[in-house]
Amino acid sequence: MNCNFDQIIDRRQTCSVKWDFNQRIFGREDVLPLWVADMDFQAPEAVIEALVHRAKHGIFGYSDGMDGYYEALTNWLHQRFGWEIQRDWVTFSPGIVFGLYQLVKSLTKPGDKVLLQSPVYPPFFNAIKNNHRELVNSQLIFENGRYVMDYKDLEDKFSNGVKMMILCNPHNPVGRVWEREELERLGKLCLTYKVLVISDEIHGDLIYKGHRHIPFATLSPEIALQSVVCTAPSKTFNLAGLQTSNLIISNPDYRQAFLATRDLTGIHNPNVFGITALEAAYKYGWDWLNQLMDYLQGNVDYLISSLVQISHVKLIQPEGTYLAWLDFRDLGMDPKELQKFLVHKAGVGLNPGFQFGPGGEGFARLNIGCSRSTLEEGCERIRVAIDKLDLHV
Structure with a gap:
């Protein structure tokens, strides 16, 4: 089926943050x-049809992901990135920003140093500062029209007590898709200095030809146990309003700590339409x-x-x-x-x-x-x- 992306759809009067305010x-x-x-x-027609079908059921009680939800997610990650994950690594978050806040809170202590790489997605700053952690910035180097990591600066700051790094992979706003060699060099530093990495990979499906997204946790088993990868169908399939994201946490201690902190907020399960949309998107959205x-x-x-x-x-x-x-x-x-x-x-x-x-x-x-x-x-x-x-x- 050919998609008509040239079609103009009036988004006004739909409570759109982008168009109504x-x-x-x-x-x-x-x-x-x-x-x-x-x-x-x-969104893809298959997603719209799945949502309409679910809405016609007419009952919108408490919900949670069933086998189809987890199979759709795990198959997507395996087929697109060669990443095999276990079902119990998957932890729900209503959004990646919410997840970042809870990860910083659960996996570091007040006053701990948390590093980011500016210019970067603004909520990263707030997730650190609002949790009363010390923000450490390792600014990207802009050279020859392209941004690269400053590895010397990273090592200097890691060696000075940084506990966590929030990585943007791919990087918003500069558009870099970090190459394997770049990530491996970063990963080596993180292992050496025991820096936990939270990798925001919400844009990981939106890659132009000639480039390839590498999930940070796929670099090695050791790195997987020292990292959390944040994923969602929201950017890929334009589903942000359904507030359904997943954090992939293979380290059981990290996972238990995150879940304990998340559950204190009163949030436990995904909403019924988010479940439906994710499953349809990952199954039929290719x-x-x-x-x-x-x-x-x-x-x-x-x-x-x-x-x-x-x-x-x-x-x-x-x-x-x-x-x-x-x-x-x-x-x-x-x-x-x-x-x-x-x-x-x-x-x-x-x-x-x-x-x-x-x-x-x-x-x-x-x-x-x-x-x-x-x-x-x-x-x-x-x-x-x-x-x-x-x-x-």
């Missing part, structure tokens, strides 16, 4: 929202995902060609995710001035780079999980606004 978020209603990481595409990645690659190609016509803006080539990291530094604006310009002069709502921490200043994140025509409009708005500036080349 422009005034509250940006201060004006007519902003074109290209920010929060969900897509403007319908062709849809292949078509999606072809379409997203087309959006990347369009963005590259469009930026030829937009002066002073560069794209950091994404290797994965549907998030484009744009470099606006040549405009010479300070971070707040740049955000004001994009919203009030260009009329586009992007994620400002400074929200992603040190190294994000002068950048912005643009969501290309939208129709080509929406992306075209966003690029044109930016081009027109920049052309009106008095810039000296």
Whole structure:
């Protein structure tokens, strides 16, 4: 079945964070929202049909995953990544951010050092600080238009008492799909200094041709026992509102600690529609995902060609995710001035780079999980606004 990703679906008046709250978020209603990481595409038809079928049953009592749920997840991970997991390693979380908070709380102590690599997904910072842990940053190195890890800095900080690292794999917002050699080098350091790794792999299915996602726990049995991998169908199949994620925890001590902390929140089981959607997506969503990645690659190609016509803006080539990291530094604006310009002069709502921490200043994140025509409009708005500036080349 051919999927029509060019179709424009009006998401307004659906309680959409992306489309229904422009005034509250940006201060004006007519902003074109290209920010929060969900897509403007319908989920796979098999998922929609499964949800409709389940809704028609009409009873929505307490629920939990049955054999089909776990088989769909384990088969997906095995067939896509060659990763064989055991059913009892799977622990439910209503979202990966919730899971991060509980993992930091359960596997470290107040005052412990927890490391991240900026620029990175903003909730990482809050998961550390709000749990009263010490935030340690090892900023990525930006060289030759590409981000790489600073291994010397990592080792210096690991040797100074870091207990946990939150890894973004693939990396949001810079679009890196970490290669095996990079992850193995990181893993070796983590084993040497006994650093527990929480690997957020929510974008792991969204990989462009020429790149391959490597789940961190697959590097070695030793690394698997010193790590937790966070997964979800939400980015892959546009199911974020169903709030169903899974943390893969092979270390029984880590798993017991996480479950004890999670259960104190009163959250135990996934919701009935999340269960249904995950099972259908992982069983029947393969062709849809292949078509999606072809379409997203087309959006990347369009963005590259469009930026030829937009002066002073560069794209950091994404290797994965549907998030484009744009470099606006040549405009010479300070971070707040740049955000004001994009919203009030260009009329586009992007994620400002400074929200992603040190190294994000002068950048912005643009969501290309939208129709080509929406992306075209966003690029044109930016081009027109920049052309009106008095810039000296």
